């Protein structure tokens with residue numbers, strides 16, 4: 001099957017591209033920086049050329065900051081679906097976040113609000129869909145702790161998370177592509193729930209970078225996260241790779 005992966009050069013998208021290729025699909029990795037399939041969701045440039053002849057599209061793009069989130073995730077999804085509908089794409093798979101609807105009203109979580117709106121654009125859009133919600137990627141926590149370590153601290157929050165390997169998420173997305181449109185949400189979560197505090201300790205041990213733990217209370221914008229909004233005890237797909245084993249491979 002010919003499949004376009006929008007955001008196919010990103011952290012998740014590049015692994016989705018590899019997973020689909022390993023199953024024999026003809027894959028078009030698309031993004032602004034893609035040498036073979038340049039597209040821009042903010043303007044619509046390149047979309048018709050890239051989507052022409054595709055049976056399915058995976059949207060693993062991302063946009064941070066309120067302007068980019070609006071342009072890429074929300075308006076970009078509308079542009080993408082309009083072109084998909086025009087060229088006859090039969091299945092749109094969009095990536096979202098476990099619990100984004102539970103934290104969207106908390107202050108500082110405008111990104112999650114944009115994800116909820118993106119989901120709604122897809123659910124009410126013209127192309128049959130599958131929505132794959134994942135928990136936080138191991139890469140994201142690694143970036144968070146590495147950034148904090150640079151300024152000498154380790155954020156310590158009593159908030160449960162359930163980080164997952166992008167390889168496990170990519171596998172679930174490839175399964176969704178092969179199954180066809182479900183018209184429902186699939187949740188993909190990591191194998192273990194642990195507090196951000198404990199994940200930080202695991203990161204320090206694995207990297208040998210011990211830093212001053214700075215306690216951040218799980219209230220205000222973090223209240224819902226502290227109450228477990230971003231974990232799923234009974235996901236449709238449970239990843240295999242723990243944060244500790246991912247770190248071991250990453251820092252070996």
Ligand SMILES: NC(=O)c1ccc[n+]([C@@H]2O[C@H](COP(=O)([O-])OP(=O)(O)OC[C@H]3O[C@@H](n4cnc5c(N)ncnc54)[C@H](OP(=O)(O)O)[C@@H]3O)[C@@H](O)[C@H]2O)c1
Nearest residue numbers: 007009010011012031032033040041042061062136137140
């Ligand atoms: N990170 C996490 O922990 C996590 C957890 C759960 C779900 N998710 C979801 O997973 C998806 C992918 O996240 P990620 O962390 O893999 O993102 P990422 O590494 O930041 O990759 C984003 C991709 O989108 C492309 N992109 C950005 N702006 C674009 C534009 N205007 N037009 C076309 N392509 C554009 C980027 O390439 P160019 O810059 O070259 O255009 C890149 O390929 C997102 O929907 C995110 O919400 C992420």
